[in-house]
Amino acid sequence: xxxxxxxxxxxxxxxYGTWATALVGVLAAHEARVGWYVRNPEVLESLRTExxxxxxxxxxxxxxxxxxxxxxxxxxxxxxxxxxxxxPSAYLKTFLEPLTESLQDKFVISAIKGIVPGDYKTVVExxxxxxxxxxxxxxxxxxxxxxxxxxxxxxxxxxxxCTDPDNxxxxxQKLAAPYIHLTYSxxxxxxxxxxxxxxxxxxxxxxxxxxxxxxxxxxVLISNSAAEMTRFLEESYPDTxxxxxxxxxxxxxxxxxxIHSRNRRLGLLIGRGSSVKTALSxxxxxxxxxxxxxxxxxxxxxxxxxxxxxxxxxxxxxEGASARKSMKALxxxxx
Numbered sequence: 001x002x003x004x005x006x007x008x009x010x011x012x013x014x015x016y017g018t019w020a021t022a023l024v025g026v027l028a029a030h031e032a033r034v035g036w037y038v039r040n041p042e043v044l045e046s047l048r049t050e051x052x053x054x055x056x057x058x059x060x061x062x063x064x065x066x067x068x069x070x071x072x073x074x075x076x077x078x079x080x081x082x083x084x085x086x087x088p089s090a091y092l093k094t095f096l097e098p099l100t101e102s103l104q105d106k107f108v109i110s111a112i113k114g115i116v117p118g119d120y121k122t123v124v125e126x127x128x129x130x131x132x133x134x135x136x137x138x139x140x141x142x143x144x145x146x147x148x149x150x151x152x153x154x155x156x157x158x159x160x161x162c163t164d165p166d167n168x169x170x171x172x173q174k175l176a177a178p179y180i181h182l183t184y185s186x187x188x189x190x191x192x193x194x195x196x197x198x199x200x201x202x203x204x205x206x207x208x209x210x211x212x213x214x215x216x217x218x219x220v221l222i223s224n225s226a227a228e229m230t231r232f233l234e235e236s237y238p239d240t241x242x243x244x245x246x247x248x249x250x251x252x253x254x255x256x257x258x259i260h261s262r263n264r265r266l267g268l269l270i271g272r273g274s275s276v277k278t279a280l281s282x283x284x285x286x287x288x289x290x291x292x293x294x295x296x297x298x299x300x301x302x303x304x305x306x307x308x309x310x311x312x313x314x315x316x317x318x319e320g321a322s323a324r325k326s327m328k329a330l331x332x333x334x335x
Contacts, residue, residue, distance in 0.1 A: 005107050009082050010080045013084045014095060014096075016038040016039065016053060019086045020087065023084060024036055028063060028067055035079055036067055038069045078101050085109065089288060103131045106137070107138075108131075109138070113288055115291060122193065123192070124138050136164060139168065139171060140195075141158060142161065142195050142251060143246075144157055144246055145158055149260070156181070159183045159191065159246065191248070197225075198256070200289045200309075201221075201252060203270075204267060205257070205267060206265060206269075206271060208327060209271060211327055218256075218257075222253065225256070226243070232307060266287040266290065271323055290317060293313045
């Protein structure tokens with residue numbers, strides 16, 4: 001069965017964090033009305049009365065006639081044709097728990113860069129298995145983009161990923177903006193795993209910076225991370241892909257060096273001496289790389305790809321290994 005998106009398809013966003021808020025801002029610029037599932041009562045009230053998200057990107061003002069925030073998930077899903085998921089992967093099940101409305105006639109797009117903890121599946125794999133959705137009716141939006149820059153209208157690059165190029169371009173039209181450069185891909189597997197892996201490598205980069213390593217080593221660490229990512233993708237799911245493209249390498253780079261990167265921030269705190277538990281408690285937003293490190297290690301048991309950087313991050317986060325000693329040992333393995 002083919003899943004073709006209609007040009008008049010109605011859009012809705014699930015989530016109320018920075019990325020969800022930025023995406024609603026982009027969509028609401030030219031969609032007549034955007035559905036928005038918001039679980040937080042305070043955020044919901046502020047959107048309804050002030051047209052602002054008081055917790056995230058609160059300087060972004062919405063035209064209240066163009067957004068339809070609601071705490072009724074089924075109502076939001078019922079009134080939309082395209083559903084964009086933009087919640088931390090760790091909370092995806094919680095957000096979708098009230099869902100009784102069918103997704104069978106919807107096109108579902110993941111804007112999530114993480115793995116569903118406990119299931120050891122990517123979001124696309126989870127949606128496919130849990131809701132019996134065809135991969136033809138699932139898409140991805142990936143970077144390199146930070147929500148903070150998108151919300152301020154800074155030049156950003158988005159890659160829309162669908163198995164059907166026509167669907168990808170129609171979704172691209174809905175996300176079009178003067179400050180957004182759009183590219184397209186059909187590599188659901190590769191772009192999603194690249195978006196997951198880069199969070200782990202950003203944690204490693206943050207640790208290195210926190211430990212006092214300089215730019216010379218950071219360049220080596222990130223270039224080896226890129227090679228490790230490519231190796232995993234090619235050995236686990238060979239395909240025709242260019243891992244030098246922005247959806248792969250670009251997303252890795254920005255997550256490793258940007259001040260907006262929450263994964264880099266978590267690694268930085270650990271590198272500076274905080275325990276993992278303390279560092280996590282200091283984070284105001286979810287660092288997807290924490291969960292990804294465990295899940296990727298579990299998934300890689302099947303593929304047995306050499307991943308010394310991801311393995312180092314796992315040992316520091318989950319086995320109590322010393323960040324300083326682990327990073328020093330890693331320096332001898334990099335080229």
